[in-house]
Amino acid sequence: MLFRKAHSPFINANTRVHSIMYQVLAALIPGTLASIYFFGWGILFNLIIATGVCLLSEAAVLKLRARPVKPTLKDGSTLITACLLALALPPLVPWWLTVIASIFAIVVAKQLYGGLGFNLFNPAMVGYVVVMVSFPREMTYWTAPLGAMDQWLSFSDVFNIIFHSAVPGQASIDSITMATPMDAIKTQVALEHDISSTRQSPVYGPLFGVIAGKGWEWINLLFLAGGLWLIKMKTIDWRIPVSFLLTLLLISNFFAVSDYATYPSALFHLLSGGTMLCAFFIATDPISASTTPRGRWIYGAGIGVLTYTIRTWGGYPDGIAFAVVFMNITVPLLDYYTRPKTYGDLEVD
Amino acid sequence: MEPTHKPGHFHGGLRLNYHKELSNQNAIVAGKAQSRYVVPVQQHIGAPGEIIVETGQCVLKGQMLTRPTKLISAPVHAPVSGRVVDIGKQAVPHPSGMPADCIVIENDFQEQWVERNPVGDRYNQMNSHELRNIVRDAGIVGLGGAVFPSAIKQTETNIHTLIINGVECEPYITCDDRLMRERAREILSGADIIAHIIKARECIIAIEDNKPEAIAAIQAAADEDGTGFFRVQSIPTIYPSGSEKQLITLLTGKEVPINGLPADIDVLCQNVGTAYAIHKAVHEDEPLISRIVTFTGKGIKQTQNLEVLIGTSIADCAAQCGGYSDDASCLIMGGPMMGYTLSSDQLPVVKACNCLLVTTSDEIHPANTEAHLPCIRCGRCVDVCPAKLLPQQIYWYASTHNFERATEYHLFDCIECGCCTYVCPSQIPLVQYYRSAKSEIWTLEAERKKSNHARERHEARERRLQQQKREREENLRKKREMLNKKKGGPAESEIDQKKTAIEAALARVKQKKESLSVAPKNVDHLSADQQRQIKEADQRRRANGKESDE
Numbered sequence: 001m002l003f004r005k006a007h008s009p010f011i012n013a014n015t016r017v018h019s020i021m022y023q024v025l026a027a028l029i030p031g032t033l034a035s036i037y038f039f040g041w042g043i044l045f046n047l048i049i050a051t052g053v054c055l056l057s058e059a060a061v062l063k064l065r066a067r068p069v070k071p072t073l074k075d076g077s078t079l080i081t082a083c084l085l086a087l088a089l090p091p092l093v094p095w096w097l098t099v100i101a102s103i104f105a106i107v108v109a110k111q112l113y114g115g116l117g118f119n120l121f122n123p124a125m126v127g128y129v130v131v132m133v134s135f136p137r138e139m140t141y142w143t144a145p146l147g148a149m150d151q152w153l154s155f156s157d158v159f160n161i162i163f164h165s166a167v168p169g170q171a172s173i174d175s176i177t178m179a180t181p182m183d184a185i186k187t188q189v190a191l192e193h194d195i196s197s198t199r200q201s202p203v204y205g206p207l208f209g210v211i212a213g214k215g216w217e218w219i220n221l222l223f224l225a226g227g228l229w230l231i232k233m234k235t236i237d238w239r240i241p242v243s244f245l246l247t248l249l250l251i252s253n254f255f256a257v258s259d260y261a262t263y264p265s266a267l268f269h270l271l272s273g274g275t276m277l278c279a280f281f282i283a284t285d286p287i288s289a290s291t292t293p294r295g296r297w298i299y300g301a302g303i304g305v306l307t308y309t310i311r312t313w314g315g316y317p318d319g320i321a322f323a324v325v326f327m328n329i330t331v332p333l334l335d336y337y338t339r340p341k342t343y344g345d346l347e348v349d
Numbered sequence: 350m351e352p353t354h355k356p357g358h359f360h361g362g363l364r365l366n367y368h369k370e371l372s373n374q375n376a377i378v379a380g381k382a383q384s385r386y387v388v389p390v391q392q393h394i395g396a397p398g399e400i401i402v403e404t405g406q407c408v409l410k411g412q413m414l415t416r417p418t419k420l421i422s423a424p425v426h427a428p429v430s431g432r433v434v435d436i437g438k439q440a441v442p443h444p445s446g447m448p449a450d451c452i453v454i455e456n457d458f459q460e461q462w463v464e465r466n467p468v469g470d471r472y473n474q475m476n477s478h479e480l481r482n483i484v485r486d487a488g489i490v491g492l493g494g495a496v497f498p499s500a501i502k503q504t505e506t507n508i509h510t511l512i513i514n515g516v517e518c519e520p521y522i523t524c525d526d527r528l529m530r531e532r533a534r535e536i537l538s539g540a541d542i543i544a545h546i547i548k549a550r551e552c553i554i555a556i557e558d559n560k561p562e563a564i565a566a567i568q569a570a571a572d573e574d575g576t577g578f579f580r581v582q583s584i585p586t587i588y589p590s591g592s593e594k595q596l597i598t599l600l601t602g603k604e605v606p607i608n609g610l611p612a613d614i615d616v617l618c619q620n621v622g623t624a625y626a627i628h629k630a631v632h633e634d635e636p637l638i639s640r641i642v643t644f645t646g647k648g649i650k651q652t653q654n655l656e657v658l659i660g661t662s663i664a665d666c667a668a669q670c671g672g673y674s675d676d677a678s679c680l681i682m683g684g685p686m687m688g689y690t691l692s693s694d695q696l697p698v699v700k701a702c703n704c705l706l707v708t709t710s711d712e713i714h715p716a717n718t719e720a721h722l723p724c725i726r727c728g729r730c731v732d733v734c735p736a737k738l739l740p741q742q743i744y745w746y747a748s749t750h751n752f753e754r755a756t757e758y759h760l761f762d763c764i765e766c767g768c769c770t771y772v773c774p775s776q777i778p779l780v781q782y783y784r785s786a787k788s789e790i791w792t793l794e795a796e797r798k799k800s801n802h803a804r805e806r807h808e809a810r811e812r813r814l815q816q817q818k819r820e821r822e823e824n825l826r827k828k829r830e831m832l833n834k835k836k837g838g839p840a841e842s843e844i845d846q847k848k849t850a851i852e853a854a855l856a857r858v859k860q861k862k863e864s865l866s867v868a869p870k871n872v873d874h875l876s877a878d879q880q881r882q883i884k885e886a887d888q889r890r891r892a893n894g895k896e897s898d899e
């Protein structure tokens with residue numbers, strides 16, 4: 001009798017790339033819902049625009065490169081890029097900004113490097129950095145969260161702002177937008193108002209919740225929950241989030257203890273801005289992160305240090321995207337110098 | 350450096366579905382006598398022995414058919430009495446699928462043995478050398494699948510710890526399990542002989558905790574022995590804990606050094622089947638002419654643990670197992686993690702054959718060779734790699750033919766266990782990339798050695814010519830100097846001395862540079878095991894090449 005030829009191993013685990021990606025997407029849901037709840041229709045618009053543009057541009061480039069389109073779109077990685085980007089953008093950014101960021105993310109940061117698995121940088125963060133640097137003004141179009149505002153801006157208002165740059169009642173856009181709590185503290189500290197007075201000021205006070213920004217706390221906690229689930233499912237590596245959060249906690253605590261009037265508390269940092277989104281969903285993107293165990297510790301810690309530095313002393317409201325992109329550059333070096341000791345390698349370092 | 354791991358742990362590994370229940374209730378059954386046996390000359394690592402029988406010659410059961418002429422070699426013996434009907438190339442079970450020299454014997458069904466003189470309990474008074482010769486002449490090789498000649502492994506004496514490997518960590522395989530359950534006393538007797546040869550001070554019998562009956566049986570035999578010399582150690586069921594290096598680390602907390610041997614850390618590891626074979630050789634003067642083979646998988650009608658004579662056709666064994674089921678698809682020799690497929694069952698059972706797994710197509714899912722996704726650097730392979738490598742990096746360099754880097758990332762320390770491929774979400778057939786990279790590097794190495802040899806010859810000639818030239822010049826200079834002296838001019842020798850010093854320095858630098866640039870690291874001092882892997886990989890590659898040519 002004749003038999004089929006094959007190569008060992010003949011059995012394998014059931015984990016597949018797309019199942020990993022869809023788990024990550026699922027874990028994003030609670031935090032995303034919270035973002036929509038607190039910041040309204042704008043987030044939803046961002047999500048829809050980013051998803052559409054990312055998928056389209058991915059398909060277009062694949063067509064041009066004469067690569068199969070369907071399997072790549074189905075692997076879920078494009079959806080993750082789109083979601084991360086949309087969640088990082090302010091809710092009232094004009095539509096073209098989201099489009100530009102999405103195209104940059106997929107076409108330049110991902111496909112020009114060779115597509116899934118070959119991109120040096122985190123695509124979503126590249127898209128974010130590009131629009132942050134090019135359109136700093138639009139990137140401040142945050143609103144106050146629900147709770148500091150009585151109700152959402154209406155669907156048509158948001159639609160008009162995003163697609164026609166038309167603010168209701170002929171008012172200027174600045175009358176609608178609002179600084180994020182982190183930004184508020186930074187600008188106020190620069191004006192020599194200490195943190196507690198900012199928190200009590202009539203303008204900024206309503207923005208703050210129990211620990212960090214109103215809404216932001218919940219969003220971050222829910223991303224944390226999603227992330228912990230991913231770790232429990234062994235979908236993502238635990239080292240990067242742990243080292244990133246730990247580093248951020250230690251540094252921010254160090255400064256906060258040294259001068260609590262100027263430096264926000266460690267908990268504030270952990271639950272503000274994109275901290276948890278970064279810890280579990282952005283920094284853990286395996287392709288652009290370090291791939292060795294020790295390298296991952298350093299990589300996470302590096303992002304922590306840079307994030308804190310940019311947040312505290314840099315010119316941008318949140319430092320996460322820059323920190324991630326910068327650490328992406330160091331990855332080849334990190335990987336090389338943090339190779340694990342092979343079995344039986346008894347040499348002392 | 351002292352232990353890098355605490356005992357009870359090695360890096361990585363997998364928890365698998367074992368499917369042992371398919372065959373572990375089947376007691377060992379003797380294989381049916383057949384009329385024809387095909388005995389391959391080489392069934393071990395090392396050089397084949399010299400054939401010492403002729404076509405047409407009558408042989409007795411247990412008679413030596415080949416005699417080892419090289420150090421690392423093993424003889425093969427006649428499994429039955431009868432007549433040698435053919436000596437020549439026959440298909441054998443090997444990854445390469447290439448035919449090899451075999452001796453074909455027709456059974457006369459007389460069961461006439463050669464004269465046997467068992468040593469019996471007198472082995473206690475024999476020295477290591479004499480006992481090793483018995484092991485060697487019995488053709489005993491590692492029966493866990495590695496088939497390295499046991500006598501060679503037992504060369505070093507005063508090894509502190511003898512480990513008897515009853516782990517059997519690959520799914521499906523149960524031949525060692527059954528052997529331990531049914532012949533525990535004989536295994537310990539064999540272990541005692543090995544311990545005597547290497548003058549071991551302790552003996553650990555390691556068994557995975559998914560084989561409680563085997564543990565109980567060996568424990569009972571150890572208790573009966575009563576000397577306290579044997580220690581039964583139950584170990585966690587994690588693939589590949591039965592791999593020699595991993596098992597040693599698990600039990601002792603020490604790692605076998607790269608390019609080293611277990612003996613370097615005072616350990617020797619032998620399979621339970623090997624211990625049993627040594628018992629038979631010493632107490633019954635029976636050479637290795639049979640082994641236990643697990644026939645299992647959903648593709649075979651009746652799973653069995655058959656004790657078959659070496660040289661029996663796999664097809665005949667399968668017939669004894671009721672034949673194949675209709676949806677049988679692959680015939681795998683070995684386990685599902687490290688075994689290889691055979692394309693036909695018209696092949697003889699050999700010493701390395703611990704398991705024949707017949708699978709249905711829904712039972713196995715080999716990695717998809719044609720269409721795998723790119724590596725997403727998820728690191729799952731790193732977490733499971735028992736050799737503590739970075740499989741994704743080696744893959745990256747191997748697939749881009751950057752062999753120097755691949756070697757630098759310890760490609761040659763990969764034990765091809767398959768753990769990385771098992772977990773890879775992109776379904777990259779990583780192990781296959783490693784095998785072919787290893788063999789390509791090996792080919793390049795061989796070529797380099799050849800051309801090095803040619804270059805050395807060329808350089809030697811150049812040196813000789815230069816030497817002659819220098820001598821001529823020296824003579825000339827001396828003559829001139831003498832002339833000058835006669836004339837009363839300045840001596841040239843001082844200037845010359847400086848010149849030669851500089852030249853010599855330059856030459857030294859050049860030499861150093863050359864010696865640095867020659868060899869890629871890591872491939873020069875390969876252990877016998879690694880060389881074997883490379884050789885196998887090489888043959889596999891050639892075979893693959895053939896496949897794709899067709």
Ligand code: SF4
Pocket residue numbers: 723724725726727728729730731740741744769772773774775776777779
């Ligand atoms: S498991 Fe596969 S995809 Fe993940 S890092 Fe290893 S080779 Fe790459």
Ligand code: SF4
Pocket residue numbers: 733734735736737738740762763764765766767768769770779780
């Ligand atoms: S096959 Fe090699 S690289 Fe892969 S897990 Fe086993 S030892 Fe590591």
